[in-house]
Amino acid sequence: MKIRNLVLSLTLAGLGLNQAAAQGTYPSAPPAGRHVGDGVRSVGDSSSYAASTPDVRPTEFRTTTPTGGYIDNETIVDMKMLAPTASHGTGANHYTQSASNSSSLGWFSTEALLWFGEKNRSPAMLTTAGTGVQAIAGANGVNTLFGGNDGSDRGLQPGYRVSWGMYLDDCEKVAVAGRVYGLFTTSSSEAANSDATTSIGLPVYNSATNNNDAFQVAFFDGGVNGRITGNASVESELQMFGSDSSLHLLLGRANDHRADLLVGYTYNRLKDSLGVGYTSTNNFTGDAIPDGTIFQGSDLFESTNEFHGGHIGVLSSVTRSKLSLSTLAKISFGNMHQTRRSSGSRTEEFNSVVTPTADGFYSPSSYGSSRDEFAFIPELGIKLGYAVRDNLDFTVGYTFMFWSSVAMAGDQVGGAFDPASVTAGGVITRPPASDVSDSFWMQGIDLGLNWRF
Incomplete structure (x- = not known):
């Protein structure tokens, strides 16, 4: 054993x-x-x-x-x-997700903006009519060139947007990103010039008669009493600039899509201006004004809106081969600092003697005010991308932005006084300047290139 x-x-x-x-x-x-x-x-x-x-x-x-x-x-x-820690298939960048299986952690994009905004809102400020018809807003045969109930179109405005960012980890869970965007200063204008064959008016609401009225820049009654010749123009300008910085936090993802939470800081500035100018030579013998008297005047209304606040939003993307589709929903909350300024001047010239007055036609000689209001700015966008190379996308998209509380130049125009005081050489008696807050929106097409690195 x-x-x-x-x-x-x-x-x-x-x-x-x-x-x-x-x-x-x-x-x-x-x-x-x-x-x-x-x-x-x-x-x-x-x-x-x-x-x-x-x-x-x-x-x-x-x-x-x-x-x-x-x-x-x-x-x-x-x-x-066998068990990867992160999926790089969705790529990474602000508002233009990659359509390739790249492991790039950074991005840079540049875009051209073609936007248009809400119409100018102001009282009627420039009217025309045929021979012998006074250019009073709302009367038969009178055409309103600027302002009024239908507003005035601002036209298409070009701009730019530059975006960049970088993921802080290989798993692409946290990123920092920033944007700078804006619209170039563009102007829209209406003008009229007449040797009195047509009438030109600067419309007002006559506070003495409680009816619509107008200062006749040009008028011709058919030759009975002579004529008034002149010209007038109205011009508006709009400028917008903004920037933001965001922290991107991964909400969820799969091989072909992902969603990120955006939190950060937003700055925005919206500037609006409206100016009117006129020259009128009176040779009408049917009134009390000496023949040959020349009236000239100009008015300028300006408003600036500066916004500081925080934002929150969701950025999502879906990719299929070389194509990608991204959506952005973002809203900013904060303080809007509104500033209003207006100025005006008038002169009356007879026999080479120029007599200035203390104010303009639509505005006092100088006025300014400012105030702070709570405001919010939503932004919505959708963007389609096509990968022309492994790390380069061509994008086309649409963006909508809304400002809840802003001061606009046209809201400052009162236009309620007796136009007879314009030709009397004295100060116009008008109501106090308006400090109305309004809303504003813009929307448009975005064309760009996105580079991943």
Whole structure:
């Protein structure tokens, strides 16, 4: 019995020594497979593993490598390939997601903006009519060139938007980003010039008669009493500039789409101005004004709105091959600092003697005010991208922005006084200047290029 037990013990010891020799000393030599002959990695092995035992199983039961080959005793398998920590398939950038399987962590995009905004809102400020018809707003045969109930179109405004950002981690969960955008200062204007064959008027509401009226810049009654000749013009300008910085926080993602939460700071400035000028030479003998008297005047209304606040939003994207579709919903809350300024001047010239007055036609000589109001600025956008190269997209999109509380230049125009006081050489009696707050919107097309790096 003792001899039999001794032989059995030696046999078991020999088997254990053979197994240890096969495994070698790790990590100086790689471990053998947990199951003899299968070369399959077992739980607890290192992230890199070389099977030292040939795999004798049929090919349909053998493990393939990411390149399509089979794992054998010379193949190193990186376990990170089996469980990646992040998906780079959706790319990363503000409002233009990648349409390629790039692992780029940064982005830079530049866009051309073609936007248009809400119409100018102001009282009627320039009217024309036919021969013998006084250019009084609302009367039959009178055409309103600027202002009034229908407003005045500002036209298409070009602009720019530059965006950039960078993910702070390889998993693309947190990023910092920024934008600078704006619209170039553009002007829209209406003008009329007449040798009295047509009538030109600067309309007002006559506070003395409680009716619509007008200062006649040009008028001709058919030759009975002579004529008034002159010209008048109205011009408006709008300028917008904005910037923001955001922290992007991953909400969710899959291989072909992702959604990010945006939080950060927004600055925006919206400037609006409206000016009117006229020259009128009176040779009408049917009134009390000496023939040859020249009236000149100009008015300027300006408003500036500066916004500081925080924002929150959601940026999402979907990719399919070379195409990508991104959507942005963002709203900013904060303080709007409104500033209003107006100025005006008039002169009356007769026999080369110029007499200035203390104010303008629509505005006092100088006026200014400011105030702060709570405001919000929503922004909505959609953008389609096409990957022309692995790291370069062409994009086309649409953006809508809304300002809840702003001061606009046209809202300052009162236009309620007796126009007879214009030709009397005195100060016009008019109501106090208006400090109305209004809303404003803009929308348009965006064309751009996005580079990922």
